[in-house]
Structures are given as C-alpha cells and as structure tokens.
Amino acid sequence: MGFQVFLDIAVVALRFMLPLYAVVIVYQCFASMRRHRRPEKPLVTLEIKNTLQQIPVLFWENSIGRSKGSDICVEDPTVSRDHCVLLRRQEGWMISDIGSKGGTYVNGKRARGRTQVLIDDEITVGSTTFVLKRGDEFQDRIRPSWFFSKASNKGSLQPYKLMLLISFFHLFMAVEASFTNEVQDFTPFVIFGVLEAIVWTFFFVSTFAFKRINFELEALACFMTGIGALILYRKEPRMSYVQLIAAVIGIVLFCVIVKIIENPDRVDSWRMAIMIGAVGLLAINLIFGTVQNGAQNWIQIGPVSVQPSEFVKVAYIFVGAAALDKLQTKRNFFEFIVFSAICVGALALMGDFGTALIFFVTFLLIAFMRSGDFKTVLLALVAVVFAGTIVLKFKSYVLNRFAAWGHVWEYSDNLAYQQARVLTYTASGGLSGVGIGNGYMKYIFASESDIIFGMLSEEMGVIVSFALVLAIVMLAFYARAITTRSRSTFYSISACCAAGLMVVQTSLNVFGATDILPLTGVTFPFISAGGSSMIACWGLLAFIKAADERTYAARRLSKHQEDR
Amino acid sequence: MKRIMSRSFVILIVSLAMVAGICLLAFRLLTQNEQWVAQAYNGHVASSNGLAQAGDITDRDDVTLAYTDDNEERIYHEDYSTRCALMHLVGDNSFNISTSVQSMYRSELTGYSFVFGLGLPKSLRTNNSIDLTVDADACKAAYEALGNKKGACVVYNYKTGEVLVDVSTPTYDPQYPPEITEDNESEYDGVYLDNVVSSSYTPGSIFKVVTAAAAIENIPDIYNRTFECTSSYDIDGANITCEYAHGTLDFTQAVAQSCNVACAQMAVEVGAEKMTETAEKMGFNKTFEVSGITLSKSVYSLENALGDNQLGWSGIGQFEDLANPMHMAMMCGAIANGGTPVTPYLLDSDSSILHKMGVIEAKTSEQMLSPDTAAKVQDIMRATADYYYNARGLTMGGLNFGAKTGTAEVGEGKEPTAWIIGFTEDENHPYAFAVAVEEGGYGISAAAPIAQAAISSLVNNP
Numbered sequence A: 001m002g003f004q005v006f007l008d009i010a011v012v013a014l015r016f017m018l019p020l021y022a023v024v025i026v027y028q029c030f031a032s033m034r035r036h037r038r039p040e041k042p043l044v045t046l047e048i049k050n051t052l053q054q055i056p057v058l059f060w061e062n063s064i065g066r067s068k069g070s071d072i073c074v075e076d077p078t079v080s081r082d083h084c085v086l087l088r089r090q091e092g093w094m095i096s097d098i099g100s101k102g103g104t105y106v107n108g109k110r111a112r113g114r115t116q117v118l119i120d121d122e123i124t125v126g127s128t129t130f131v132l133k134r135g136d137e138f139q140d141r142i143r144p145s146w147f148f149s150k151a152s153n154k155g156s157l158q159p160y161k162l163m164l165l166i167s168f169f170h171l172f173m174a175v176e177a178s179f180t181n182e183v184q185d186f187t188p189f190v191i192f193g194v195l196e197a198i199v200w201t202f203f204f205v206s207t208f209a210f211k212r213i214n215f216e217l218e219a220l221a222c223f224m225t226g227i228g229a230l231i232l233y234r235k236e237p238r239m240s241y242v243q244l245i246a247a248v249i250g251i252v253l254f255c256v257i258v259k260i261i262e263n264p265d266r267v268d269s270w271r272m273a274i275m276i277g278a279v280g281l282l283a284i285n286l287i288f289g290t291v292q293n294g295a296q297n298w299i300q301i302g303p304v305s306v307q308p309s310e311f312v313k314v315a316y317i318f319v320g321a322a323a324l325d326k327l328q329t330k331r332n333f334f335e336f337i338v339f340s341a342i343c344v345g346a347l348a349l350m351g352d353f354g355t356a357l358i359f360f361v362t363f364l365l366i367a368f369m370r371s372g373d374f375k376t377v378l379l380a381l382v383a384v385v386f387a388g389t390i391v392l393k394f395k396s397y398v399l400n401r402f403a404a405w406g407h408v409w410e411y412s413d414n415l416a417y418q419q420a421r422v423l424t425y426t427a428s429g430g431l432s433g434v435g436i437g438n439g440y441m442k443y444i445f446a447s448e449s450d451i452i453f454g455m456l457s458e459e460m461g462v463i464v465s466f467a468l469v470l471a472i473v474m475l476a477f478y479a480r481a482i483t484t485r486s487r488s489t490f491y492s493i494s495a496c497c498a499a500g501l502m503v504v505q506t507s508l509n510v511f512g513a514t515d516i517l518p519l520t521g522v523t524f525p526f527i528s529a530g531g532s533s534m535i536a537c538w539g540l541l542a543f544i545k546a547a548d549e550r551t552y553a554a555r556r557l558s559k560h561q562e563d564r
Numbered sequence B: 001m002k003r004i005m006s007r008s009f010v011i012l013i014v015s016l017a018m019v020a021g022i023c024l025l026a027f028r029l030l031t032q033n034e035q036w037v038a039q040a041y042n043g044h045v046a047s048s049n050g051l052a053q054a055g056d057i058t059d060r061d062d063v064t065l066a067y068t069d070d071n072e073e074r075i076y077h078e079d080y081s082t083r084c085a086l087m088h089l090v091g092d093n094s095f096n097i098s099t100s101v102q103s104m105y106r107s108e109l110t111g112y113s114f115v116f117g118l119g120l121p122k123s124l125r126t127n128n129s130i131d132l133t134v135d136a137d138a139c140k141a142a143y144e145a146l147g148n149k150k151g152a153c154v155v156y157n158y159k160t161g162e163v164l165v166d167v168s169t170p171t172y173d174p175q176y177p178p179e180i181t182e183d184n185e186s187e188y189d190g191v192y193l194d195n196v197v198s199s200s201y202t203p204g205s206i207f208k209v210v211t212a213a214a215a216i217e218n219i220p221d222i223y224n225r226t227f228e229c230t231s232s233y234d235i236d237g238a239n240i241t242c243e244y245a246h247g248t249l250d251f252t253q254a255v256a257q258s259c260n261v262a263c264a265q266m267a268v269e270v271g272a273e274k275m276t277e278t279a280e281k282m283g284f285n286k287t288f289e290v291s292g293i294t295l296s297k298s299v300y301s302l303e304n305a306l307g308d309n310q311l312g313w314s315g316i317g318q319f320e321d322l323a324n325p326m327h328m329a330m331m332c333g334a335i336a337n338g339g340t341p342v343t344p345y346l347l348d349s350d351s352s353i354l355h356k357m358g359v360i361e362a363k364t365s366e367q368m369l370s371p372d373t374a375a376k377v378q379d380i381m382r383a384t385a386d387y388y389y390n391a392r393g394l395t396m397g398g399l400n401f402g403a404k405t406g407t408a409e410v411g412e413g414k415e416p417t418a419w420i421i422g423f424t425e426d427e428n429h430p431y432a433f434a435v436a437v438e439e440g441g442y443g444i445s446a447a448a449p450i451a452q453a454a455i456s457s458l459v460n461n462p
Helices: A002-035 A159-178 A188-209 A216-233 A237-260 A264-288 A308-320 A330-350 A353-370 A375-393 A395-404 A417-429 A452-460 A462-481 A489-513 A531-547 A550-563 B002-007 B009-037 B080-085 B136-146 B204-218 B251-256 B260-270 B272-281 B308-315 B325-336 B371-392 B443-460
Strands: A044-048 A054-057 A061-065 A084-089 A092-097 A104-106 A114-117 A122-125 A128-134 A290-292 A295-301 A304-306 B064-068 B074-076 B151-157 B163-169 B226-229 B232-235 B238-241 B247-250 B400-408 B417-425 B431-437
Touching: A002 A159, A002 A216, A002 A452, A002 A462, A092 A104, A159 A188, A159 A216, A188 A216, A188 A237, A216 A237, A216 A452, A216 A462, A216 A531, A237 A264, A237 A531, A264 A295, A264 A308, A264 A330, A264 A489, A295 A308, A295 A330, A304 A531, A308 A330, A308 A353, A308 A489, A308 A531, A330 A353, A330 A375, A353 A375, A353 A489, A353 B002, A353 B009, A417 A452, A417 A462, A417 A489, A417 B009, A452 A462, A452 A489, A462 A489, A462 A531, A462 B009, A489 A531, A489 B002, A489 B009, A531 A550, B002 B009, B080 B136, B136 B151, B136 B163, B136 B443, B151 B325, B151 B443, B163 B443, B204 B251, B204 B260, B204 B272, B204 B308, B204 B325, B204 B371, B204 B400, B204 B417, B204 B443, B226 B260, B232 B260, B232 B308, B238 B260, B238 B308, B247 B251, B251 B260, B251 B371, B260 B272, B260 B308, B272 B308, B325 B371, B325 B417, B325 B431, B371 B400, B371 B417, B371 B443, B400 B443, B417 B443, B431 B443
Parallel strands: none
Antiparallel strands: A044 A054, A044 A128, A061 A084, A084 A092, A092 A114, A104 A122, A122 A128, A290 A295, A295 A304, B064 B074, B151 B163, B151 B431, B226 B247, B232 B238, B400 B417, B417 B431
16 A cells, blocks of 8 residues: 555656646747847848948848838839849849839849849849948848847757657656556557657758758657657557658658758749649549548548648648749739639538638738738638638538537537537646546547547646647747748748648637637647648648748858858 | 738737637636536546545534445435435535535535646545534434425524524435436425525515514604504505404514514505615625525515505515525524624535634624614514413423514415524524425414424434
C-alpha cells in the first residue's frame, strides 16, 4: 500500500510537470523566432537626382507612386498613383512598370517588363529621376516590428536543444501512455521511436543538407504532430501509425513547397497548373467521392481514403498570393476569383460545411490583403454571392447545428451529445488531465478529430490544450511580423493567409466542440487524426517558412559566419 | 510591401477574436466546471450514477445517512422510514431531486476540484463527507406523523440557524426507487419536489400573523378596539364569513380565535399599500436562499384585487396569497428572535468554527419586524397557544410555545390545506417550525400533531 501511494504521487507529479513543460516548449519556440534578426538597415537607397535627397529602400519589393500608401512615395503630379515596382531578385535589382501613364525609364530607355537596374543607374518616373545607391550609405536606424524589437538579448536556444526538449516531452507522454489504468504495456514506445526517427531525420536533413540555421517552425509542428500521434494511440493504435505516415508525406511536401516557391517568379508559371490540378481533384471528388458523416468529401483508393479538399487548401493559398508587380494585374486577379468560386461551389455540392466556411474566411483574408482600391467593391460582391451560396446550400444543416448551440444541457443526449461530453470531460480533466489513456472521451464518436479538444483537455489537462491553441495564435502573430521582411509579397500574403487559415480552422474546431460556436466538424491542425489534414497542415506551414527571408539565405549566411 | 503590412492587420483581428474566444471558454470553465462535471454520464464517476467516489453524508449526531461501499454501491440509512423521511434532503442516485445535497453538492462529495479534476489515483483521492444539521430521529418522527398525506414539515433553531427537521411527502425509498408508471402516477405526484423549499401553499389563517403585525404598526389604537362578529360581515357588497359568531372580541382575542370578520376589517383599514409593505418586509414576494437552495417565493399580491372585499380576503390568507414552509419558519424565527431572523442552513460546514464556539453571531437575514412589533406578535401567538391550543391538548415537548394554525380553502371539492406555524420559547430548544398538509383539513387536527411529533422527538432525544 505504501509503495502504491508513492507510485501514485510520482504519477501525479509527472502529470503536473507535463503541462508546465509544454508551456516552456511553446514559449521557447517563439522566443527563438523572435530573437532571429537581421541588421535593421536599408537594402539600397534611392537618391533624387536634383535634390540629392536620400530615400531608403527597405523591402525586397517596393511600390513607387504618388499614392500615400506607396513604399516610395513621389510627390510629383506627372507620376501615376501606382507607377512601378522596384524589386530584388537573385540576379539583382529590377524595375517593373505596372501600367503607369507616363512610363518608367532606366538610363533614359523605356523599361518594358522587368528591367535590371545596377548601382548608380538612373530611374526616371514622370519628371523625377532617382539614382540607385548602396544601402550602407544611409545612416538612420529603422524600427523593427514589436515582435522582434522586444526580444531579449540573451542568446536564443539552439535548435538542437529545442528538439531535445520536445523529444523528452514525447518520451514522458510515451511513459504515461504505457502505464494507463486499464492497460500496461510498452507498445507506445514503438510510436515514440518512429516519431523521433522521423523528426530527427528531418532536423538533420534541414540543418546539414539544406544548411538552414533555424528550425523553430518545424520544431513546433513536430511537437504538435507527436502529441497527436501519442494521444491517439490508446484510442486506436492504427490512427497513430496513419499520423506518422502522413507526417512523413507532409514533411516531404513541406520541403517540396519550400523548394518550389524559392523563386517567387517561378510561382507565376506554376499557378495555372496548380489551379487545374486542384479543380481536377475537386472534380474527381465530386464524381467518385463517397459520403461519410453527411459530407461527400472522401475518395476511396484501395485501403486509403483521402480528403481532397484538404490539399485544395494548400493550392488555394498558392493561387491567392502573388508578387507585388503581378498582384495588381487584372488577369491574375480574375483567375483567383474564378478559382475561389469553383472551390466554394464544389464544397457546397459536397456538403462539407466546415471546410467551405474555412475557404470562405480565407477568401476574405486573401481578398483583403491583396485588393487595391477599385477592386474592393467587386470582391465584396463576390463575397456576398459566396455567403449566399453557403447559406442556401446548408440551410437545414446549419439550422440543426444552431438549434443545439447554447443549449448543450437541454440536448445533452441528442443534438449536443458531443459538445456536452467535451465540456464534462474537459472539466473532469482539471489542470493537468487524468493521464493519457485514462480518459472516457476516447469512447465518444469523432473524439479523434472534430472534438479532439475534449480528449486533449481530459487526458493532458487544459493547460496543454490551451497552450496548443495559443501556439496557433502565435503562429499568426509570427507570420504577420515577418510580412515586411519577406522577399516578396507572394510570401507575405501566403504566410499570413496560411496562418489565418489555421487560426480559423482551430477556432472552428475548439469553439465548435465547446459550444462557443455551432459545431462544424473540422480538424485541429497537426493533432487531429486524419492523413489528408496532417499533410495539408505541413503544406501550409511551408508558406510561413518561405516568408522568412533566412530560409533561402541560409547558405550565404553560413558562409558569412565562416568568414568571421 | 507597406500596404500589405498594414492590411495584414486582418490576421491580427482573426487571431484576437480567437484569443477572445479562448478567454470566454476559460471563464466558463472557471465558473461552471462543477456543473459540467456533475453529469450522470460522466465516466469517471459513472457507477451509482456519479456517486461511486462520493463521501458520506451524516446527520447532526453523526448517524450515517448515505455512504458508498467497497463495491462502489451507494448505501442509504438502514431504516426504511428514515430513508424515506430524508430522501428529499439527502437525495437518491438520480438527479431528479435537484435541491437535494447529492445533486447540489455532488462535486464536493466526489472530491472534484478544478485543479485536480477527477483524475487522481484512488490512493490519493479525498472524497468529502458532508455533515447535515438535521436530526434523523426527529425527521423520522415527522415523516411517520405525516403518514400518507402530502405536505412539508420544517423545524429550525432560530438562534443558530441549524435546520433540524426537513421532511417532504410524497417520498420514496432512495435505496429501491419505485418505477413510476401510469398506474401509480397520482400517488407520486410532485414526488421530485422538496415541498419545504420548492412549494408554496395558500396560507389561510396563519397569514393573520402578518395582518396583526400590520395592524399593530398602522392602527394606533388597535389595542383599544373591539370587534363584533356575527359570523358574517359585508365588505364592499360581498360577505366575509366565520364558521360561527365569535361575539365581541378585543384585538388579541380576534387574532387568537382566528376571527375572519375582525381580521378582514383590520386588513381593509390598514389598506392595500401598507398591507403589501408589511407583508414584503416580512419576506413575501422575496427570494431567500438556504444553503445554496433558492426557496420558492411566498406571494402577497393585490394587483388583481378588485376592491376592499378581496383585500379583506387577502388579509386572512386567502385570495392569491401563497406561503413557503421554510419562509414561514423563518418568519416565526424572526418573531421569536426580536424581529430579525437567523438564516437557516442545512450543511454543518456552513457555520464557521467561531460561530459554533459562540464567539460570533449567527448569520442573519434582513429585519422582518421592529423589535417592538415582534414582541407584541409573539405575545399574541403565545396567548393563542396558551388559551386555545393547550385546551385542545397540544403540547410542544412540554415547552412554552407560540403558534398559529391555518385552514386554507383551496377550491371546490378539495379539502383545505392544514397549517401550523410557531416557535418554542426555551433556552436550550429555541425552535421555529412550519407544517403544511395538503388536503389535510383543520390545522389544529391535521398539521399540529406533526409539529408536536417532531419537536417532542427533538426535546426527548437530545
């Protein structure tokens, strides 16, 4: 008896340590992100020829024009409101006219398409002439975003240490999962072993083969992937294996996307192919799709069932973003609108309300971030049409969900069965949870996906589940903070919208399960069971990764360090 | 780039909306977690319908009223009558009696805490016992006196606030709950209500206590008045009647002999406004809470009264008047306690250690009567008991007491609701009581013996 008490105290102590540990890991991930900083100085400067006034060029892509919102604002009536874009590419600085009235001239010659500009070249817009100068000549300091500015000066945690922290967390989870109230065996360590093999291989490939110096984003995703795989094991071991296989595919997709979008101009030529591919996927889904839980959003291929709409999410972000000088062209813009209409239309036909809602909100985000003045009206119009379509299509379904919303305890045995269980077991878990495998949430339908928040809270405690939700929020803050440090608006927009999409999806998942919003049935990024969802989340993460300018500058940086 | 940056604030808005949602969820979790946990389907406490981990419930003498045995089975008191008598207070395995201790304090009983949840290993689990203030023997006595009548009996110590008897009928055996079908429905009509706290009945003559208080405060020469009763009296074109002609009565006699004619005249003279004011001061139309249980309201409303005749009827506890038994006991407690009632409580833990040691005063509610009026009403009720009830053989364990009975008409074809309310005047046994019996008949014959049984038990088996 005495020994049992001692053992139980140890188990409870471990359970209370884990949540604090999780908070430390999430904190460390973002602390490291914040500490990475480049010297805050202009890339080049533009000198106005007549006045010798120096204008710092801060970004990789800069709009030049008369309007106040331009990055380089020229007070010259002969200059168009949005005149041209000065952008930096692998080959050097370029200027690209974006349909100005008077045209753009480099050393007196009219620039057609993108034209290279060298140091000391003259750029003429309207009656103003600039000379391109090196950035070192400009002395004023530039204020960085708050996200980076308040970071402490302590050296950041090195990526391998962060990974070690995460691996130990997974180890503790595996120990907990091995000693549940009902079963005691060491099979969870198989999952743990495979998981660590995957994430450490990924880490070494990233660090030594790709020579990337930062790994926080990937570390956070690995952390969450591992939590999902380990917590699902005691519900259904098969799910854990699916998660791990999907994670491998997801990580490969992550690397491929980061590679594809390395050159933001190459993206332009891929756009059409991706759109056609995505539309094709949706078409296949509509023709061959099978109905599960009221939505026809699955394709069965042999023993594997795939949810194509998840992959279309990635394609959607890809198509929605563009480089600054392409952003305003009408062709690009209409392509996006048509594609959006097809996506939401197809999802409406499938009856997948949750995903349609995610697409709709993401559409609003992308539309807002890229829309110029005159297009806002058109976008708003399209938005109204979309909203109308969704409401009409899902009317009865939505009404049903709304009936249960806010009346959980009245309908706790029928309409709000799942939500009532989520709330009860969330509260039953307390701060530190009842331990992995000891919960009752796992016996409830969809507890591995739509209402996984309940299982997380019950077995690991609300501190962990809240920390994971906040990690998604921080991802959005991070994506926004690196907007102006990206190498192209393609990255800024895609990163913000990918993060925004994840926030919306997480909100629908968590708040739907806990009766703050009506239940819609979407997955929790990286944690919910579902191969397609896991792969898509890694795909989305690639956009945030790519927005960090250091992702592609790694080789140069490491060489720079060697020189020192 | 700058434009994109400034537009990216929409992402912040979405994120902040999510943070707001999380805060709302956290707030709900903090404030409602006990309700969320206390569900019958909760797997962590599922056997015995959520009472598998529950602690013991004991009465004031540490008699165990309910406990969970080694097979996680909930066991109630061994005596059938005691189980039935305390069913509404203790509760059963279901959640049907929402005001019972096992429903309201289920999370405390099971040792649930927000920090640890329900996941502590068995060896570390601390389930909490709950000590009740009631006396199981007295409850049993009251239950047996009630017989198969529907009603309520409450006795509480008006100096300390401890509720000693809390019995409601109809009831059933919590150890072997009956299957309620169409055939036995009427027998169990209202069985899930604790009538002491959740019911309000037409008060009848017990309301004359309120009318007397209003008369004392609003008619300056009330003690010099005489009333003439010829068994019928016309007010506003309709008659107020007594069962027989009381003859000439002074104020105290009028109330003590429960003369309708006299009391209705007093109510009319006091007037609707002042009657309502006094009734509300004495707790009518107010919400009281006893150990977290919200009492059913007592009602005194003249909104629908057409004239002085109905005002007169309201003054003798008819019309639309309603009274809750627990509130009636509190009101008697106030009368015997100088005008201000001590708030009753059911859980022993509700009173602090300092209070038990007599260092600090018990928790009191708002004043109901001025000390002067309270003393005068107390005198009238004592006189009523001395000259009228004693003659009918009514005793309260040999203690001095004051009381008022009531026989409330509730409509054609139904026997009246029988009432008795009152207090004992004894240093060691300061009890306020209220008994209501549905379709009981006369208060003195149907309700009074139940109060007598409960209080005798309290006095004789300390």
